[in-house]
Amino acid sequence: VRMPKRHVGGLMPSCRMPGLVLIGSLAWLLAGCAPEAPPARPTPSATAVTPSPPTTTTPKPVLPPTQAFPSPEASPTATVEAALPAAMEVVVTSNLDYARDVQLDVYSPAVPGAWPVVLLLHGGGLSKASVSGLARAIAGQGSVVFAPTYSSDEPSPEAITLGAEEAACAARYARAHAAEYGGQSGRLVAAGHSAGGAFAMLLALAGDDFTGECEAVEGSGRVDGVVGLDGAYDLMRYISTWNLGSAPAEAWLEISPYAQLERQPFHAGLAFRLFAGTETELVQDGQAMRDALGHAGYTVEFTQVPGVDHMGMASSRRAQTVLAILALARGG
Template identity: 25%
Template structure:
C-alpha cells in the first residue's frame, strides 16, 4: 500500500485549497447572518480553547451537538466551519464548534483532552448530554469522546455524556499514518498511535453512524467500514463525494445527513 497516496487528501483532491477557501467564505457569511450565537466562549485557559455556540433561536433549551473540525490535527480552526451548523439548526439542534491547539505545538493526546474539556463545559452549561459529530481528524475526536469514561474525569458527570456520534471521513487507526508526511507533526510512537485509535478501543455502545465519501481512497473506505463494524454502528458511503465535499450534506438545509444527525441529537437530549 502507498500510504502517502491513500491518506494525503489534499494531494488526492487537486481543488482542495479552493474548497477550503470556500469553507472560510461560507462560514464568515453564515456568522454575519445568524443572530442566535455566542462567540469565543472559553472552555479552557488557552488562546485556542474557545468555541462558538449557534442556537436555533433565543434561549438555551435546545438539544446540543458538538462538531469537531478536521485538518489532520495540525491545521484550521472553528472559523472555517460555522456554516456546517446550518443543517442542524434548521432541525432545532444547537451546534457548538470549538477550536483546539494543533500539532506539533501540542501532542495529539492533548487535543483529545481539549475535546473532552469542551464537552464537559457544554454539559455544565446546559445540563445536557451531547451528540458529537466530526470531520476527518474531528471524526477521530468524536469517537474518542464516545469512548471516554467520564466518571474518571469527574464523578458528577453522567457516564454516557456523549452517547451518540457521527464521524465523517475519520481516521480510526493511526498506525498507517506513521510512514507518511502527515505524521511528521504528530510525533506519535506506535504505542501512542494505537492508544489514540478508536478502532482498537472497546465499543462504548450508544448510537454510532460512520460516514465516508464514496470517492475517497480505499483506505478511508476500509477504515470507516472496519470501525463501524468493530463498534456495531451504521456505515454509509456517500456516492460521488470526496474528502472535502463529503461535508456538504451536513450543512445543507433539509439534507438527509443533517436530518439523520438531528435525529441522533434529539434522541440523547
C-alpha cells in the first residue's frame, strides 16, 4: 500500500530546530512544528466575549521543512582541503521524469567523451537541489551524474520502501540513458549523503528486488559500488521508536541494509568507500557498516574526516570525497 507523498520542497510552517542540524534519517529525530489552533468563536450573547487565546498542540514528530536546513555549501566545515583540477564546463538537464511523480537532473561534461556514471542520492527529507553543488563538481571532473529527488519524508516502512523503489528506478534510468549524455554503459556507482547512504547500500545489495513504477523498466537496479557520505545506514535506529506500526517484520527487513547483507548472495566486485565527519553523530554508523561489510567479505574503506560536520560532508568543495567518487566510478 503506497502512502501519500508530501511535496519535499513545499512551504511549511517554521520549526524550532535543535542546535545540531542533521538531515536524512536524522531529520526523523526532530520534533515537528506545532500548528496554532484558530481562535475560539465568541459565545452568542448581547455582551461581547473576549476570544480565548490561541492554543497549541504537540503533534507526533514529523520532518522539518527543507528550508530549515543549511545547504552543504553553507556549512562552516565545507572547506577546501585540497585543490581540485580545473573543472570542465557542465551541462545541466533538469526535471526529467524517471518514475511516477518524481524527477531527476543530469549533469554532464560539455566535452564529448565516454565518461563514468554516478547516481547521487540526497539525504532524507531533502531534494536533488541539496546536492546540486556536489553533482556539478563531480561532473566537472569528468563524469555524468544523475541526481534524483526520491521520496524520503515519512518515517515508515511503506514510505521508505517507496523511496528505495524510486532510487532503483533512477538507477535503471541512468543505465538506460547514460549514453545520451556521453556516459559509459555498464558500470554505475551510487554516492549517498545521510539517509541517501542507506538507500545506496540497498541498491548495491538488493537493487533488483525494488521495482516500482519506473520510466525505464529494463536493466538492473543494482549499482556496482557505493560512496557513503556520513551515511545513516541503520534506518531502524532512528524510526522504529516512533513508528513501529502494524507493518510486518518482512517490511522492515526489506529496508535494512544489514538484513539485506545477510539475505543476499555475495556480489563479486562490489566495492565500498565510506566517509564520516568527526563532528557528527554518524561515525558509529559508518564504523558498524564497515565491520558488517568486511565480515561479509567485501572490500570496504572507512575514512573519518577531521573537523567536518554532517552537512559539510556533502560539500562540493571537499576534494577528498569528490575524487573518491570519481575513482570508484572509474573502477578504481
